[in-house]
Amino acid sequence: MTDFAPDQSTQPGLKRICVFCGANPGVNPAYADAARAMGEAIAARGLGLVYGGGKVGLMGIVADAAMKAGAEVTGIIPEVLMRREVGHGAITHLHVVGTMHERKKMMADLSDGFVVLPGGVGTLEEAVEAFTWTQLGIHNKGLVFLDTDGYWQGMAQLFDHMVANGFVKPEQRPIASFTADPMEALDALAAFSAPKADKWVAPSQR
Known part of the structure; x- marks a missing residue:
């Protein structure tokens, strides 16, 4: 693994932000604008x-914007996607790994919080796993959905539905927050405090 430069972050506790997003741009031009603004906010x-190391879709847009604004950009891409020539060759570091599982683990290990831009099933899967790992106490990192034009409102409602039906504890619901503003997303990650990871089953339920 390539060594990283000393941290220059102006936000205590945050060094690197992991962004999950689509490998397509989507049909709404606001999604590309949001990806560009997110990359610029991270650099600022x-x-x-x-x-995820790609050069296409929102992935390429957020990476290009962050690089142009002076940020260190680290991509992690599985070999199968690298063979399809979707890897970004003009970022600070590009790690090629064997599997999608290795990719997600490295992304989590190298970052201090997660921002979710609009995306498809793969983006959703990455975000839900990050939530679960905080829920279980595997890591203590926050998750913010960048809710561009209400794209993630259904997800917010689903989380609330899970709480109402007893599958997510109320104190765990703030693991995921929602905002349309990139700077507010970074503020939320900087202020995040993970809930205590309790046992899943109460003694009375055994």
């Missing part, structure tokens, strides 16, 4: 970007 705060 003196943070590094960690992402």
Whole structure:
């Protein structure tokens, strides 16, 4: 693994932000604008970007914006996607790994919080796993959905539905927050405090 430069972050506790997002741009031009603004916000705060290593779709847009604004950009891409020539060759670091599982683990290990831009099933899967790992106490990192034009409102409602039906504890619901503003997303990650990871089953239920 390539060594990283000393942290220059202006936000205590945050060094690098992992961004999950689509490998397509989507039909709404606001999604590309949001990806560009997110990359610029990360650079403006003196943070590094960690992402899936692609050069296409929102992935390429957020990486290019962060690089242009002076941020360190680290991409992690599985070999199968690298063979399809979708890897970004003009970022600070590009790690090629064997599997999608290795990719997600490295992305989590190298970052201090997660921002979710609009995306498809793969983006959703990455975000839900990050939530689960905080829920279980595997890591203590926050998750913010960048809710561009209400794209993630259904997800917010689903989380609330899970709480109402007893599958997510109320104190765990704030693991995921929602905002349309990139700077507010970074503020939320900087202020995040993970809930205590309790046992899943109460003694009375055994």
